[in-house]
Amino acid sequence: MDHAADPSHPRYDSLLKRQLLEEAAKAGMLADSALIAHGRGEAFDYLLGERTCLSAALATAEVAARLAAAQNPIISFNGNAVALAADDLLRCAAVLGCPVEVNIFYRTAERMQALLDHLRARLEFISTEGKPDAWSGDWAAACTGVKILGANPNGKIPGLKGNRANCETNGILAADVILVPLEDGDRCEALVNMEKDVLVVDLNPLSRSAMMASVTVVDELTRMAANLLATLVAGTGGPDLGWDNRGILQAALDEMGGLMRSKFS
């Protein structure tokens, strides 16, 4: 990606993220379909003007509130989430005092190992160098407390076939509130059927995951993770008991549609 070296390129931010994905692919962290999925996200982000819209800001605040109020929150990582937002999502887990779990659709021992190793290395890094500015407390201890799960899947998500149901009983299975960025539709549905509070980040407001989630943040994951961290550090309000997720999806669609109307006429 020779473009990415040039910060004056109009698509510099987008190209940097693309580069993160390409590096993760070379490191064996991604399935074949991961780059295609990232491209789909790029297109929807393009229609959002590559910025956090009001719908996304409101949904991120609600995600923060629900994670903070949860009994057993957890953050689920797939390959793209690790590639794009490992540091900020691990910081969120440290602030929340919750575990994270690697949870991938095309599960192989090699990919699991690559992802777990990368998360462990990033946690070590942020423990010493990555304290959020506004955080007060024992940051190293908070980081040490973050369990990185996924290596020992001793449970199954009901309703899913094969090893894509695999998860840990003390991790995803035990969680009441789960943040699953970039989740597959089938698995999102299975988690909702378990009556968990399922918080999704998905740039396509029309995807099955987006439509089935309890809360959907229609935003690019690196922006969302940074906003989530800032909100968790600053402190959240309580969950909104009347949360209207369909309204939030329509607001995101309206943002995208606004760019399209009367563009050329």
Add this chain to the structure above:
Amino acid sequence: MDHAADPSHPRYDSLLKRQLLEEAAKAGMLADSALIAHGRGEAFDYLLGERTCLSAALATAEVAARLAAAQNPIISFNGNAVALAADDLLRCAAVLGCPVEVNIFYRTAERMQALLDHLRARLEFISTEGKPDAWSGDWAAACTGVKILGANPNGKIPGLKGNRANCETNGILAADVILVPLEDGDRCEALVNMEKDVLVVDLNPLSRSAMMASVTVVDELTRMAANLLATLVAGTGGPDLGWDNRGILQAALDEMGGLMRSKFS
């Protein structure tokens, strides 16, 4: 891609195309960014309902008319175009009696060779087995007449840096009308600046290529190539001297926007 084996899957067609791209990537025909670009296209096609809209049908008819009326038409192939639509685009070249040229953004000797070899093999195949149903005439001779250019870039497209300007003097440089599916924005602009008639296939109506082209077909390439072939075989009208490409782009945007309005409210 274990999904792709199941024709009952709601996204079967999309998954089959994805598989073509993944196979081409394994065969060394694609740059790293090709899968991401394909994903962007998937998202826009999703918003089109994965069908050829009126805007695309009109634009494809205009592309056929301009290619048929050209002095020196040519069809340019990049990696994704080879992966997705080699057969139908080669058939179009045979019907038109025009050359094709491999013309890639991230040019390496290995990728050029893989793409040229694949096109030669597909031309051989369609010469014996791939005659369009409605075609009459000497199909084998028509196929033999299709020159596959790109191996000996002895010319440059003015205004482009490095080897992405490379092309053949008897190919792209000599063409008055060029079909460049899935073209990069910079190269599209450079071709337009040469006062060529530039015919683009691009699922993003807001891309630089889409906005700068003489005619933009906002459609998925395999559908477009099949429609183009059918139109060329059936016979075309003359070019539309008052062609309104901005109107055609707005019509495609309106198709996408229609899906978004009042989806959830």
